[in-house]
Amino acid sequence: MRKPAILVLEDGSVFRGESIGADGQTVGEVVFNTAMTGYQEILTDPSYSRQIVTLTYPHIGNTGINDEDEESARIQSAGLVVRDLPTRYSNWRAQRSLGDYLLESGVVGIADIDTRRLTRILREKGAQNGCIMAGDQLDEAAALEAAKGFPGLKGMDLAREVTTADRYEWAQGTWSLEDGLPAPAADLPHHVVAYDFGVKRNILRMLADRGCRLTVVPAQTPASEVMALNPDGVFLSNGPGDPEPCDYAIDAIRELLDAKVPLFGICLGHQLLALASGAKTTKMKFGHHGANHPVQDLESGVVMISSQNHGFAVDDQNLPDTLKATHRSLFDGSLQGIERTDKPAFSFQGHPEASPGPHDVAPLFDRFIDLIEAGKS
Numbered sequence: 001m002r003k004p005a006i007l008v009l010e011d012g013s014v015f016r017g018e019s020i021g022a023d024g025q026t027v028g029e030v031v032f033n034t035a036m037t038g039y040q041e042i043l044t045d046p047s048y049s050r051q052i053v054t055l056t057y058p059h060i061g062n063t064g065i066n067d068e069d070e071e072s073a074r075i076q077s078a079g080l081v082v083r084d085l086p087t088r089y090s091n092w093r094a095q096r097s098l099g100d101y102l103l104e105s106g107v108v109g110i111a112d113i114d115t116r117r118l119t120r121i122l123r124e125k126g127a128q129n130g131c132i133m134a135g136d137q138l139d140e141a142a143a144l145e146a147a148k149g150f151p152g153l154k155g156m157d158l159a160r161e162v163t164t165a166d167r168y169e170w171a172q173g174t175w176s177l178e179d180g181l182p183a184p185a186a187d188l189p190h191h192v193v194a195y196d197f198g199v200k201r202n203i204l205r206m207l208a209d210r211g212c213r214l215t216v217v218p219a220q221t222p223a224s225e226v227m228a229l230n231p232d233g234v235f236l237s238n239g240p241g242d243p244e245p246c247d248y249a250i251d252a253i254r255e256l257l258d259a260k261v262p263l264f265g266i267c268l269g270h271q272l273l274a275l276a277s278g279a280k281t282t283k284m285k286f287g288h289h290g291a292n293h294p295v296q297d298l299e300s301g302v303v304m305i306s307s308q309n310h311g312f313a314v315d316d317q318n319l320p321d322t323l324k325a326t327h328r329s330l331f332d333g334s335l336q337g338i339e340r341t342d343k344p345a346f347s348f349q350g351h352p353e354a355s356p357g358p359h360d361v362a363p364l365f366d367r368f369i370d371l372i373e374a375g376k377s
């Protein structure tokens with residue numbers, strides 16, 4: 001028998017279900033993700049820090065958990081909400097159950113609630129702050145207080161919380177595949193410094209696969225330190241929270257733009273490149289979280305199906321002259337990609353690393369390599 005759990009939203013909505021993780025309580029912004037697969041990648045994506053993730057696909061946990069699919073070292077999401085957690089899991093790579101994983105990680109989760117009703121509330125009213133309480137002692141009034149006490153993500157700088165404490169090298173390149181072995185780091189042709197604002201491992205893997213030796217640096221590393229590493233290109237990672245208060249990153253990106261280093265940003269990195277270029281960002285009503293979002297490349301007209309996870313967006317009204325819109329969401333018309341007209345820099349709002357999600361946008365990594373090669377010649 002599972003213990004009881006409740007989810008209470010700041011608007012007073014109460015959902016009663018059963019606990020599928022640790023006892024205790026958690027607060028955060030409640031968002032919904034419509035991806036049908038990839039719950040482990042979603043839970044370990046640092047961009048979900050301080051967010052309680054509701055998965056709209058009704059059966060979550062069928063394929064268990066394995067050590068390979070982690071996008072970072074731990075569960076980053078503040079809590080998990082699902083319709084049904086199966087009692088058995090089955091997959092050749094599975095090492096344990098989702099429930100055990102939540103429990104071992106001390107993460108609170110709730111199942112057996114009407115996730116359709118919850119998602120409708122979030123769509124109609126916008127993302128809401130909420131509280132999950134799990135265990136034998138449940139107190140609705142206290143959960144409502146806790147939900148209301150969460151200050152919300154607007155104005156919250158979380159990149160500095162989830163970033164790496166120390167600089168490290170990442171070189172698991174499969175770039176030299178002739179003998180089927182990864183190339184030794186020293187043989188990789190490009191040196192890229194990656195800002196870790198909450199980076200996902202598959203981004204690093206995809207850069208290494210394309211011949212990049214990576215130095216991953218903490219979010220608050222000044223541009224001068226990055227330039228001293230003599231990079232061929234600089235990557236700006238995804239990450240949690242509001243981009244606007246990350247003034248240290250915005251300043252560093254401005255300096256790197258001045259130095260004409262090839263730059264590529266994903267999600268939070270995209271928003272930071274926009275801010276450094278003089279654009280503005282806004283909080284969206286309920287954001288984009290899913291793995292089937294159509295995005296159009298404005299130059300070629302090609303439509304790509306993309307993976308998305310963001311609650312803020314670059315405001316496309318009054319873009320500065322140096323920024324060109326390159327991609328747009330076909331769900332709501334919001335801006336999905338930009339490039340600088342005067343510097344070798346571009347960025348994408350969705351997730352080309354597709355982890356989880358479709359691979360349509362992966363060629364953007366090749367575009368970064370092209371920019372790096374052009375910079376060298």
Ligand SMILES: NC(=O)CC[C@H](N)C(=O)O
Nearest residue numbers: 238239267268310311312
């Ligand atoms: N995945 C991300 O990098 C998210 C960026 C930012 N935290 C947002 O919600 O918009």
